[in-house]
Amino acid sequence: MVIRIPNWLGDALMATPVYYNLCQKEKIYLFGPSPIVNLFKFFPNTEILYYEKGNTKKNLEILKPFKKEIGLLLTNSFSSAWLFFRAGIQERWGYAKDFRSFLLTRAIKPPRQKIHQRDYYLYLLKALGLPYEYKELLLPLDEKIVEMAKAFLKELKDKPFVIIAPGAAYGPAKMWPKEYYKELASNLVKKGFTVIVVGSLKEKEVGAFIKDGKKEIYNFCGKTNLNEVAGIFSLAKAVISNDSGLMHLAAALKVPQIAIFGSTDPEKTGPLNKKAIVLKANLSCSPCFKRTCKYEHYNCLKSISPKEVLEALEKLIS
Structure with missing residues (x-):
């Protein structure tokens, strides 16, 4: 599974329970800006992919080998869904936001009630039928x-x-x-x-x-x-x-x-x-x-x- 992580440090950290829940079940690929995504390279069963802002050609090359993987978008933007679509990733899952539903193969309606941002990410996992039991923020650090x-x-x-x-x-x-x-x-x-x-x-x-x-x-x-x-x-x-x-x-x-x-x-x-x-x-x-x-x-x-x-x-x- 290729996971497009949030662009902001705080959001990316609040999404760490998502990475942990999923890496327990399968190999995951975290795709995001290099300074932030590098923080998560010590998660088990995880590989890092670098997103380069403004470099569509480079990003498409990076995603090319993962066409048969599921693409999970933790970002809400149209552009992130468009990139996964153009890269030919067959399954593209995420929230139905920013007029991008037609680009997603599974588009989930966001929760209506006010919830913590961490729970916003976990709600997506639950709605998709993915594991979401682990809820603590965490950051494994190498010695x-x-x-x-x-x-x-x-x-x-x-x-x-x-x-x-x-x-x-x-x-x-x-x-x-x-x-x-x-x-x-x-x-x-x-x-x-x-x-x-x-x-x-x-x-x-x-x-x-x-x-x-x-x-x-x-x-x-x-x-x-x-x-x-x-x-x-x-x-x-x-x-x-x-x-x-x-x-x-x-x-x-x-x-x-x-x-x-x-x-x-x-x-x-x-x-x-x-x-x-x-x-x-x-x-x-x-x-x-x-x-x-x-x-x-x-x-x-x-x-x-x-x-x-x-x-x-x-x-x-x-």
Whole structure:
């Protein structure tokens, strides 16, 4: 079975129960963007295929040997179904969305009720008569990944560390203020922790702002790939983040975590982790699901103080 995984890190991680349920029964091929799909190469009975955005010719070549496989689309887009159709994959299964039903050999109507994104993916398996019993997020890591992370962190000399992930690809309405993260990081240092800031190159300046020259704070933004970040997460005392892909990475690795929510809804995309504490302000305008605050005050985020986050963390790891 060829599985077109979601394009976003968080969604791809919330779909990990799908990969696990299916790889227990047969060999699966996970097809998705290279930085994300590489995270899943340690699933059993699984092979990785690289999707290249904008390169239809290359993608068709990659899919050519799998015409007799079932193609399962976890993406909702017309373009992903069109690609599987053009590649000649005989069975194309997925949700009836984005006017693509005529391209699918089995088109499933999406659930009407509000459910968690993880359950949205599992609902598809159930509707298709595929195994869906396993529901936990998970991410198998090879020991080499963990050893690589330890080598990366050798300067810390085994000191306990807390990870801060200040980014969110969706937009500012999901991002706790950088000034709050800076204050939190400073207070964590006072409590005896080393702090590691992680993210992409986009967060490099924010990481430098949070570090503010303190030797106990490390800015790794833009310096690691996702597999390295996963290894570092697995060794952390805790992870503090916005509602982001890295939040779901912490959840899949069962790392103690604080998740700060603004414009989005924890009931739909909250961390599925028994070691998670979700912090959210109950405002009348939230969740709005907007990228930016239409009132321009971002009170849903600003009303969650660094002190509140620190107290939640102490409760979590005490």
